[in-house]
Amino acid sequence: MKKSVVLILALAMILVVSGMVLAEKVEITVATGAVGIEYDLSVEAAQRYMELHPDVVVNVLDTPDLAQDRLGLYLQFFEAKSSEVDVYQIDVIWPGDLAEHFVDLYEYGAERVISQHFPAIVENNTVDGRLVAIPWFTDAGLLYYRSDLLDKYGLEVPQTWDDLTRTAKMIQAGERAAGNPDFWGYVWQGNSYEGLTCNALEWVVSNGGGTIISPDKKVTINNSNAVEIIEMTANWVGSISPDGVIGFGEEDARGMWEAGNSAFMRNWPYAYSLGNSEDSAIAGKFDVAPLPAGNSGRGAATLGGWQLAVSKYSEHPEVAADVALYLASYEEQKIRAIKGSMNPTIQALYSDAEVLQASPFFGSLYDVFINAAARPSTVTSPRYNEVSTKFFTAVHSVLTGQNDAQTALEELELDLEDLTGFEIGRP
Amino acid sequence: MFKKRKTVGMTELGKREQRLAYWLLLPTFLILFTIAFYPLVQVFYTSLTDKTFASNQETNFVGLQNYHHLLGMTIKELPPVIDEDTGEQLLNPDTQKKVYERAIRILPREPVRFRELFQFGFLGRRYVVGAVDREFIRAMGDTISFTIFSVLLETLLGLGIALVVNSHFKGRGVMRATMLVPWAVITVVSARIWEFMLSPTRVGFFNVVLQKLGLGDGQIAFLRLPEWSMPSLVAVDVWKTTPFMALLILAGLQLIPKSLYEAAEVDGASSIRQFFTITLPLLRPSLAVALVFRTLDALRVFDVFQVLLAQSRYSLASYNYYQLIGNRAMGLASAIGVVIFVLIFAFAMLYMKLLGVDTE
Amino acid sequence: MMNKQVFKISKKVVFWCVVAIIFVYMLFPFYWAVNSSLKTESQLQMTPATFIPRNPHTLKVDFTLDNYRSIFTNDKFIHGLLNSTIVSTMTTGLALVVGSFAAFALGKLRFRGKTPSLYLILSMTMFPQVTVLSGLYAVINKLNISALPGMILSYMIFTLPFTVWVLTSFFKSLPRELMQSAQVDGATPFQTFYKILLPLTAPALVTTGLLAFISAWNEYLFSLTFTAIEPASRTVPVAIALFTGTVSRQEPFGEIMAAAVVVTIPLVVLVLIFQRKIIAGLTAGAVKG
Known part of the structure; x- marks a missing residue:
């Protein structure tokens, strides 16, 4: 009964709005990434939408690729309650924090399509039962390995962190003896920034140490599994990973990796196509695998990626929502997957023949994505950033040797308890 | 003549002069009040509240709680x-x-x-x-020591460079243009250049050179070792902003009348003596202004910390940025802004007093 | 006799050594940017790093102009150069004109409230940029002006106090007799200001202008925010921040370095041109006692 009233109202509104539309073209501005192909594909998609809807003009606005600069910019818009931007491209960790500025997409017909997407992302984007953003493309941590070197030393792709440590050590020793003093076993992202949260979450989850804060609002980080794995990774620094790894971001790791100076790398899928480019020293000599497992017996990958959300301050939220849903639709995600090798959030695309032909390694990613661990951004909102900063600061203090893991996590537990007001629990 | 007037009281001429002064100041105050007044007042007020940035949450007046939190x-x-x-x-x-x-x-x-x-x-x-707030106290300590070291080095180097360029030699034109290069490079980009040169592997210039000289193994993580990171930051800042100092000092040097040196030459004063009796005293006002603005920028240092240290160590301004953009704690961030404001004010007054600059 | 000669020569040698050291110190990091801008991604990651671009395999000198090609085919960058020139020039001009008025009053005229005025002006610029950003954004929105004038106006926050303070100190250093003698000749204080004092402070004006110009040229945060919805008005630092690789997360380091080189060189040329002015100002200044 209630639903039908809503439906009629919505229909009436659409009629009214489309009536207005006839008089004047509706202008929708979509704030997206500025990245070369990513931006071009968004512009093309907007073009296609405009062909289908001649009464709408879609502008694509490029925003800085640096997530932090982009967030700063968005916040200025929200503070001013600006209606200039209608659709925002948002990071997977933002839906919780920014929920109050976005409309509930379920009110604009997202129900029809939402079941196609990865459930973990949908759950991440759902705040108090409201779908604040539609998944657009996704990301997850992967283990890159040098297949040629594994063959050379007769080693297997590591399944556990212990395997990885051993294998990396052997290859590193071998390559150094063979005359490359700059060779290291394993590179990853150890700088004190959000990327370290992603890396460390993978370690902790794979070792059965929980997700820092559990979905049922318990602070779970201070446990022996977490302490054990963080101690172990701290030992990598200076042994299988360069001392400087505690200052590495994604690009630093990729730089070393592509120069052929590392046997393994933890990175996002973007490094795959770049690693096979002409300019790369390791083109055709590497492959990807899920990250190794710890005590839990299963590897874990941190979920990344971008969503589209519709601003509450938009003058035409229904049109804006339609644009967002169109951009995130099956057909559009397929084009992005084929032309830009961006990972779709729609599960069926991972078995789509055309997609697999364009990027064969997508097939093996499906398992990674379906098991990806989301950062506790929605449950801790609107304080996720602070939670994450405290977490990576604590881990970083262990990596630099300022603190032992036990003390760092004990302090972190107290901090998180203060910050969130949640109780302490077991993972 | 002027002095006499002051003691006697305002003459007609004096009143006219005062009126003219106010008229001349008017555009400056008009512009600054239009754009800066509201943001300034807003910052002071917000620092007394628990406002969340970009949120519809209710804002409460909390008195000095933010300051207690920062400085406790x-x-x-x-x-x-x-x-x-x-x-x-x-x-x-x-x-x-x-x-x-x-x-x-x-x-x-x-x-x-x-x-x-x-x-x-x-x-x-x-x-x-x-x-x-441990991070804030650390940021304050780091920022102040960063400021003291970098401003001191910049002043000494800037003075040296200005003196060299001020002496007549072939190619001083080229030199003057050259010394401006670091200042002209966009701040964020210059931080990136240095970050690359300071890379923790032999991709970085410094590791390559030090290793060739037999120092280190080519794997020194300059920005992550406590004993290296602050000197590295100071080095970057000194490179970047010494030109600013040098140019301001140079302009000050050029305003010193040549006749004074000629007279000193006649009296047989050595050039070192000339420096201490003529150059330095007459340079004081320009030096004070240069110091004020250099310190002002150093206390608000942002890019260098943000790019080179990520969030492993904060400056006051990068901590402020983290609180405002990251945590959206606008009340707290504003209080940090006010603390920076007070620090800068204290430094500015100190310089003016120490260098005996008369503002009246 | 001989000794004196040796002394003179060694003094010269020391002097030129100092000049050389300054020269290298100031230019080397910039040289490294030039060097990096001529490298491909894989050359940038070579170990050990090379002082000139070399082929990773054969180690022969091998540089690429791709980075330059791609920034010059980037409309946004070219546009950014233009916008930056407009904004920085206007900002500097406005700050110098308005600032020199105020500085004359503060440096040479007698009136009540001088010290408070100086500190009040300074206090406008004492907050970190990000702290005042949201308030400033609200003001610019309220004034309802577009991005270019918005930037020029908001850059006054840091350029105007600077020009006022620097010029005040220079006006103050001019001998008072100059003004008095002009007044005896029947000139009004304002005439004294622009006919006599202003030309004398020319070197200071040029220096101040240059420094203000460069700080406006390098500004990023205000520009990013105010031009967010007006991409056509973006300045160079914002355009560089929007440089991206072919895929997300990839950072075109070589292009950023190339842009740094391209952006810096016009400024240096500008200085070389203004040199003449500085020298002209000097000769004019030589008249005074």
Whole structure:
């Protein structure tokens, strides 16, 4: 009964709005990434939408690729309650924090399509039962390995962190003896920034140490599994990973990796196509695998990626929502997957023949994505950033040797308890 | 003549002069008030509230709570851990150092929690200093020491360079243009250039050179080792902003009348003596202004910390940015802004007093 | 006799050594940017790093102009150069004109409230940029002006106090007799200002202008925010921040370096041109006693 009233109202509104539309073209501005192909594909998609809807003009606005600069910019818009931007491209960790500025997409017909997407992302984007953003493309941590070197030393792709440590050590020793003093076993992202949260979450989850804060609002980080794995990774620094790894971001790791100076790398899928480019020293000599497992017996990958959300301050939220849903639709995600090798959030695309032909390694990613661990951004909102900063600061203090893991996590537990007001629990 | 007028009181001419002065100041104040007045007042006011940035949450007036949070510190004594068998203080079996209670157990948690800042020994006892907002106190210490070292070095270097360029030699034109290069490079980009040169592997210039000289193994993580990171930052800032100092000092040097030096030459004063009796005293006002603005920028240093250290160590401004954009704690961020404001004001007054610059 | 000669020569040698050291110190990091801008991604990651671009395999000198090609085919960058020139020039011009008025009053005229005025002006610029950003954004929105004038106006926050303070100190250093004698000749204080004092402070004006110009040229945060919805008005630092690789997360380091080189060189040329002015100002200044 209630639903039908809503439906009629919505229909009436659409009629009214489309009536207005006839008089004047509706202008929708979509704030997206500025990245070369990513931006071009968004512009093309907007073009296609405009062909289908001649009464709408879609502008694509490029925003800085640096997530932090982009967030700063968005916040200025929200503070001013600006209606200039209608659709925002948002990071997977933002839906919780920014929920109050976005409309509930379920009110604009997202129900029809939402079941196609990865459930973990949908759950991440759902705040108090409201779908604040539609998944657009996704990301997850992967283990890159040098297949040629594994063959050379007769080693297997590591399944556990212990395997990885051993294998990396052997290859590193071998390559150094063979005359490359700059060779290291394993590179990853150890700088004190959000990327370290992603890396460390993978370690902790794979070792059965929980997700820092559990979905049922318990602070779970201070446990022996977490302490054990963080101690172990701290030992990598200076042994299988360069001392400087505690200052590495994604690009630093990729730089070393592509120069052929590392046997393994933890990175996002973007490094795959770049690693096979002409300019790369390791083109055709590497492959990807899920990250190794710890005590839990299963590897874990941190979920990344971008969503589209519709601003509450938009003058035409229904049109804006339609644009967002169109951009995130099956057909559009397929084009992005084929032309830009961006990972779709729609599960069926991972078995789509055309997609697999364009990027064969997508097939093996499906398992990674379906098991990806989301950062506790929605449950801790609107304080996720602070939670994450405290977490990576604590881990970083262990990596630099300022603190032992036990003390760092004990302090972190107290901090998180203060910050969130949640109780302490077991993972 | 002017002096006389002042003592007697305002003459017609004096009043006219005063009116003219106000008219001349008007455009400056008009522009500054239009754009800066509202943001300034807003910052002062917001620092007394718990406002969340970009949120519809209700904002409450909280008085000085943000300042308490930022500046709250405490000192506690750490009791020794006694071995129950011997009644003596326990010794660490590895290091043979005396064991004290862990700071985390001693520092108060209610009503607010204090985090360990550092420990020190005094008269045979051990103490721990705790802070409510540990990162902020550290950022303040780091920023102030960064400011002192970089401004001092920049002033000395800038003075040296200005003196060299001010002397007549072939190619000083080219030199003057050259010395501006670092200042002209976009700040964020210059931080990136240095970050690349300071890379922790042999991709970086410094590791390559030091290794060739037999220092280090080519794997020095300059920006992550406590003993290297602050000197590295100071080096970057000195490179970037010495030109600013040098140029301002140079302009000051050029305003010193040549006749003074000629007279000193006649009197047989050595060039070192000339420097201390003529150059330095007459340079004081320009030096003070250069110092004020250099310090102002150094205390607000942002890019260098943000790019080179990420979030492993903060400057006041990068901590401010983190609180405002990251945590959206606008009340707290504004209070940080006010603290920076007060620091800058104190430095500015100090310079003017120390260098004896008359503002009237 | 001989000794004196040796002394003179060694003094010269020391002097030129100092000049050389300054020269290298100031230019080397910039040289490294030039070097990096001529490298491909894989050359940038070579170990050990090379002082000139070399082929990773054969180690022969091998540089690429791709980075330059791609920034010059980037409309946004070219547009950014233009916008930056407009904004920085206007900002500097406005700050110098308005600032020199105020500085004349503060440096040479007698009136009540001088010290408070100076500190009040300074206090406008004492907050970190990000702190005042949201308030400033609200003001610019309220004034309802577009991005270019918005930037020029908001850059006054840091350029105007600077020009006022620097110029005040220079006006102050001019001998008072100059003004008095002009007044005896029947000139009004304002005439004294622009006919006599202003030309004398020319070197200071040029220096101040240059420094203000460069700080406006390098500004990023205000520009990013105010031009967010007006991409056509973006300045160079914002355009560089929007440089991206072919895929997300990839950072075109070589292009950023190339842009740094391209952006810096016009400024240096500008200085070389203004040199003449500085020298001209000097000769004019030589008249005074």
